[in-house]
Amino acid sequence: xxxxxxxxxxxxxxxxxxxxxxxxxxxxxxxxxxxxxxxxxxxxxxxxxxxxxxxxxxxxxxxxxxxxxxxxxxxxxxxxxxxxxxxxxxxxxxxxxxxxxxxxxxxxxxxxxxxxxxxxxxxxxxxxxxxxxxxxxxxxxxxxxxxxxxxxxxxxxxxxxxxxxxxxxxxxxxxxxxxxxxxxxxxxxxxxxxxxxxxxxxxxxxxxxxxxxxxxxxxxxxxxxxxxxxxxxxxxxxxxxxxxxxxxxxxxxxxxxxxxxxxxxxxxxxxxxxxxxxxxxxxxxxxxxxxxxxxxxxxxxxxxxxxxxxxxxxxxxxxxxxxxxxxxxxxxxxxxxxxxxxxxxxxxxxxxxxxxxxxxxxxxxxxxxxxxxxxxxxxxxxxxxxxxxxx
Amino acid sequence: xxxxxxxxxxxxxxxxxxxxxxxxxxxxxxxxxxxxxxxxxxxxxxxxxxxxxxxxxxxxxxxxxxxxxxxxxxxxxxxxxxxxxxxxxxxxxxxxxxxxxxxxxxxxxxxxxxxxxxxxxxxxxxxxxxxxxx
Numbered sequence: 093x094x095x096x097x098x099x100x101x102x103x104x105x106x107x108x109x110x111x112x113x114x115x116x117x118x119x120x121x122x123x124x125x126x127x128x129x130x131x132x133x134x135x136x137x138x139x140x141x142x143x144x145x146x147x148x149x150x151x152x153x154x155x156x157x158x159x160x161x162x163x164x165x166x167x168x169x170x171x172x173x174x175x176x177x178x179x180x181x182x183x184x185x186x187x188x189x190x191x192x193x194x195x196x197x198x199x200x201x202x203x204x205x206x207x208x209x210x211x212x213x214x215x216x217x218x219x220x221x222x223x224x225x226x227x228x229x230x231x232x233x234x235x236x237x238x239x240x241x242x243x244x245x246x247x248x249x250x251x252x253x254x255x256x257x258x259x260x261x262x263x264x265x266x267x268x269x270x271x272x273x274x275x276x277x278x279x280x281x282x283x284x285x286x287x288x289x290x291x292x293x294x295x296x297x298x299x300x301x302x303x304x305x306x307x308x309x310x311x312x313x314x315x316x317x318x319x320x321x322x323x324x325x326x327x328x329x330x331x332x333x334x335x336x337x338x339x340x341x342x343x344x345x346x347x348x349x350x351x352x353x354x355x356x357x358x359x360x361x362x363x364x365x366x367x368x369x370x371x372x373x374x375x376x377x378x379x380x381x382x383x384x385x386x387x388x389x390x391x392x393x394x395x396x397x398x399x400x401x402x403x404x405x406x407x408x409x410x411x412x413x414x415x416x417x418x419x420x421x422x423x424x425x426x427x428x429x430x431x432x433x434x435x436x437x438x439x440x441x442x443x444x445x446x447x448x449x450x451x452x453x454x455x456x457x458x459x460x461x462x463x464x465x466x467x468x469x470x471x472x473x474x475x476x477x478x479x480x481x482x483x
Numbered sequence: 484x485x486x487x488x489x490x491x492x493x494x495x496x497x498x499x500x501x502x503x504x505x506x507x508x509x510x511x512x513x514x515x516x517x518x519x520x521x522x523x524x525x526x527x528x529x530x531x532x533x534x535x536x537x538x539x540x541x542x543x544x545x546x547x548x549x550x551x552x553x554x555x556x557x558x559x560x561x562x563x564x565x566x567x568x569x570x571x572x573x574x575x576x577x578x579x580x581x582x583x584x585x586x587x588x589x590x591x592x593x594x595x596x597x598x599x600x601x602x603x604x605x606x607x608x609x610x611x612x613x614x615x616x617x
Binding site for chain 1 (some may be wrong): 484485486487488489491494510519520526544546547548549550552554555561562564566574575576578580582591602605608
């Protein structure tokens with residue numbers, strides 16, 4: 093049993109995501125909210141809390157176009173509790189603070205959202221996902237990266253991957269297995285943006301972005317929104333679906349706020365959060381049926397597998413090669429296609445998929461009988477992990 | 484055009500030491516710990532006697548990446564970026580582009596020597612493979 097008083101996920105929804113949709117972020121958000129409310133059997137009047145990551149931000153085009161205030165206004169919500177969390181346990185932060193809000197009685201049903209319009213921003217000629225582009229000066233942790241030419245997260249993930257390859261003998265083929273497996277899942281998910289088959293040959297032939305990472309090691313900017321409704325345990329009983337109890341959360345972060353100073357760069361903040369997660373529950377990795385692991389870049393998947401204890405340090409390449417994470421595997425990862433083939437909803441899409449699996453709503457890609465799932469969000473120095481259990 | 488670092492009291496020594504050809508790292512005056520990125524307090528002992536001093540400017544490549552994607556219209560690719568363990572500042576890495584005609588020759592374990600290029604009011608670090616440094 094968890095030491096936590098109970099909070100649960102009672103609904104999730106995703107908009108019709110796509111590339112260059114030209115559709116305003118708010119319309120994506122409203123669609124995702126409608127779908128989450130319908131799944132939960134709730135109405136807008138039931139929502140009394142709202143949370144997001146990171147809050148409205150203009151540091152990277154389309155990265156976070158909506159804040160809690162304008163969403164509250166647009167959806168006509170009468171909320172009692174509000175939070176936007178840019179710091180700490182990454183994209184998982186709003187789900188975690190929402191859980192704490194319902195546990196402490198601040199709210200009954202919290203609408204947590206993530207909206208992005210990176211694809212439309214990119215098509216409009218503004219390079220998405222490049223922090224500080226167009227600015228004369230940059231501060232904070234980015235100031236140690238961007239001015240020295242490391243403008244893209246693909247650079248930062250690239251040197252993590254090269255060090256991991258060097259220490260453990262991983263090759264591009266292992267990361268190709270991650271990309272191919274996620275594409276196979278995507279082909280079973282009508283909402284995934286990439287539907288064409290992807291072979292290992294395609295993967296290896298694709299152009300290099302930042303070595304050793306090529307085009308198919310990088311996730312796909314999209315326009316879209318996802319909503320996750322977090323409810324107090326007693327309120328969750330009134331919902332349409334069995335509540336997905338938040339069994340444990342892991343949010344430890346113990347390395348510097350940088351992408352290059354962590355003593356061992358074959359590990360990430362994920363390893364702190366992962367250890368923290370299992371310290372808060374009697375469940376073990378072997379109890380998990382389905383995984384959602386942050387895959388902004390393919391290399392994060394093996395690191396998250398190790399961070400969450402599904403295999404030992406340096407063993408992920410064999411764990412992947414044995415087929416564990418692919419369709420039909422013992423520990424299927426990112427069954428909706430992940431961000432590599434489904435599209436980048438910044439972790440929320442991965443959690444959305446884990447929840448669908450636990451409710452048995454994952455269609456052709458359903459993992460039979462899945463009742464326990466884990467989700468890890470974040471790369472580099474930010475991370476948050478959550479263990480969910482269908483009650 | 485790449486953004487330049489915003490100068491603060493803590494980081495100015497690092498970004499301007501290149502004017503004198505010096506790589507400047509902050510150290511705790513009490514427990515001697517190297518503190519990077521520089522900050523006002525030593526994270527180990529909480530001393531406020533954190534001050535910059537020049538180090539040798541040599542190190543070993545801990546990891547690297549070769550960037551092939553032109554993220555900005557004026558970006559010349561490919562180029563290598565190295566994450567370098569400093570020889571004389573334990574636990575500190577300095578990440579910088581590698582000055583080389585062939586980025587594919589950069590290797591983990593390779594010895595590097597610091598160089599600088601002026602840009603605006605700062606001097607950006609560059610790593611030169613040590614065998615070319617003389």
